[in-house]
Amino acid sequence: MSGRSDRTLRGRVAVIGIGETEYYRHGASPDAEFKLALKAILAACNDARLDPRDIDGFASYSDDRSDASRLAAALGTHRLRTATMQWGGGGGGCCAAVANAAASIVAGLADCVVVFRSLAQGQYGRFGQTTGIDNISGEKAYLMPYGVLAPPQRFAMRVRRFMHDHGVRQEALRAIALASYHHAQANPRAVMHGKPLDPAKYDASRWIVEPFHLYDCCMENDGAAALVLVPEERAKDFRQKPVYVLGAAVGSGHRTGAIPHNSPLYASASFDTVALDLYRMAGLGPSDIGVVQSYENFTGGVVMALAEHGFFRPEEANDFFTLENLIAPSGRLPLNTSGGNLAECYMHGFGLVLEAVRQVRGTSSNQVARNDVAMVIGGPMVTPVSNLLLGSSATL
Amino acid sequence: MSSSASATYLPKGLPIPVAEPDGLSAPYWAGLRQNRLLVQRCSHCQTWQFGPEWICHRCHAFDPEWVEVEPRGRIFSWERVWHPSHAALNQHGPYLVVLVEIPQAGGVRMVGNVLGDPLQEVLIGADAKGVFEHHPDSDPPYSLLQWHVVDAVRS
Helix, strand or coil: CCHHHHCCCCCCEEEEEEEECCCEECCCCCCCHHHHHHHHHHHHHHHHCCCHHHCCEEEEECCCCCCHHHHHHHHCCCCCCEEEEECCCHHHHCCHHHHHHHHHHHCCCCCCEEEEEEEEHHHHCCCCCECCCCEECHHHHHCHHHCCCCHHHHHHHHHHHHHHHHCCCHHHHHHHHHHHHHHHCCCCCCCCCCCCCCHHHHHHCCEEEECEEHHHECCCEEEEEEEEEEEHHHHHHCCCCCEEEEEEEEECCCCCCCCCCCCCCCCCCCCCCHHHHHHHHHCCCHHHCCEEEECCCEHHHHHHHHHHCCCCCHHHHHHHCCHHHHCCCCCCCCECCCCHHHHCCCCCCHHHHHHHHHHHHCCCCCCCCCCCEEEEEECCCCCCEEEEEEECHHHC | CCHHHCCCCCCCCCCEECCCCCCCCHHHHHHHHCCCEEEEECCCCCCEECCCCCECCCCCCECCEEEEECCEEEEEEEEEECCCCEHHHCCCCCEEEEEEEEHHHCCEEEEEEECCCCCCCCCCCCEEEEEEEEECCCCCCEEEEEEEEEECCCC
């Protein structure tokens, strides 16, 4: 094997435990944000039957406020050996945090790393609102005075341009929302469990910003989610079926970070280079993927992200995005089978990572038939973005 | 919407744009106050660049020159905003945001509002003309660049 092909995450680490808190509407958590993080981490350790004191590293993203050293002290871990924070906001880091933890393990820096996200928007302010009169500079100065204040307004023009370029209809976006709500009805953890959505209700819902109806936008929630990674050679020492990292990739293409709205490839979810990197590491292609969890800040980002991962050509989007194609157990490509950010919980995408683990284990509340390889796509339209392929031992 | 009765497209009270502490974008904001649209253009390799940076992304020459550009362009994308994400916009109603491509400045893009009826149809590819919108009573005062659609024909 050449030196270069040695440099891979494929098959080198496994997820042995997952855990989450109860998921709440924003502001409804009775627990402090840091306590939510601790609860999710302990739940993941309990899932694996792992002593939490054996954790020797933490990885997170989006400037998570639950600091790694404070967590290590609070849990009384024997020692701390890696603490990584992925740069960038939004959910673009939800897979990158797993990649960073996996890389720490493969490089021999650590042996048992927790990846997590904790978020109590009720305690620290919401993403969807800005307040007051402030002097602003940098990217926001070119946007906020024109009323581009919150994420829906920051991303709608990318989606509009993509719809214009490729003739994508509103019904394609609607199908994504319908699939998420469909799956949430079978998922008791989902905040929107018991609150079904149908086409008429979607169509009648108010515009947030055209082309996003209310149901095209993610929720805002309180909660926390975590998983535990160990080296492949220890994967079978724990009680759950191990789920292996087959590949991960992080970043974005040429000058994606050119503000304001000046990225050369504008009508994009930022995966033009990152999708290829993922498939190359995993040695897999779109036809090998049985189920996808794709971060929905807004439905339109999912359309672009799945196109950039090669599941269809952009001109085929209207045919691809139908409810029947997107639902478990046997749709063409079951999507966001927990309900995702739209209908399970907006845990900044980390709930999507946990759901991919459940699919490979075979324990999802919307279990798919083809579950050997599960994909997660994190943070469309931001930079850096990231993605992840997980697989069963049969895929190694 | 009350743009006809008001000097500014959106109500007062939104965040006020200022240059960064290091002054990177100061020439841009000062230019708008004088009815001048300034965009960076590298004097070594002639590459246009917006937003500003301390270096030319193509040839790595530092401190790209600021060049005045005629404020006209083409609609590259648009959105109609209905949900108020700031208290200043409560009860305001919908408004239009556009992304305008400026062909005579290397195709750099700028975000602004389209003046006029907020329910008007906006066509990608339509020509647009810049309008400087001054906020002299703000503290600190500032100016924005807004847009009129002058040719609704899709290109």
